[in-house]
Amino acid sequence: MRGEVRVARFERDGFLRQAEASVGRGVSTVSVKSKEILEVSKLKSQIADIQNRKKQGLEKLGNMVYTMHLRNAFDEVRLRTKSADIVALDEQIKQKENELGEIHAKAQEALGKPKPIAICGCGAEIYERTKFCGKCGKKVEPLR
Numbered sequence: 001m002r003g004e005v006r007v008a009r010f011e012r013d014g015f016l017r018q019a020e021a022s023v024g025r026g027v028s029t030v031s032v033k034s035k036e037i038l039e040v041s042k043l044k045s046q047i048a049d050i051q052n053r054k055k056q057g058l059e060k061l062g063n064m065v066y067t068m069h070l071r072n073a074f075d076e077v078r079l080r081t082k083s084a085d086i087v088a089l090d091e092q093i094k095q096k097e098n099e100l101g102e103i104h105a106k107a108q109e110a111l112g113k114p115k116p117i118a119i120c121g122c123g124a125e126i127y128e129r130t131k132f133c134g135k136c137g138k139k140v141e142p143l144r
């Protein structure tokens with residue numbers, strides 16, 4: 001019909017996925033969320049590993065100090081080296097925690113942005129569940 005923007009039947013799940021894929025950035029909510037969960041759990045287990053290594057490192061450092069005390073021979077260089085190893089682990093933990101924040105922010109961005117499913121004759125993007133073009137006001141009609 002003239003005066004109408006014809007877009008394919010986007011109510012249907014199958015087509016919706018196809019439309020989103022063709023738009024490029026379109027990712028389904030489910031895949032965004034499951035990807036986020038997967039990446040978050042991977043990072044959290046990496047953080048736990050590093051924290052474990054940190055704990056072991058601190059224990060070794062404590063033993064080292066105690067042994068040095070018993071021998072009354074403090075080796076400052078060794079203590080500094082061992083401490084620096086632990087600082088490096090702390091930095092790795094901080095970096096992984098930043099990545100966690102980034103993953104969450106990216107997922108939110110992907111979920112929050114409306115996904116265009118068609119382009120109107122006027123050049124404006126048409127989004128899911130819209131009845132009229134936001135720019136020129138043409139009626140959006142699913143194809144039958």
Ligand SMILES: [Zn+2]
Pocket residue numbers: 120121122123124133134135136137138
């Ligand atoms: Zn339009």
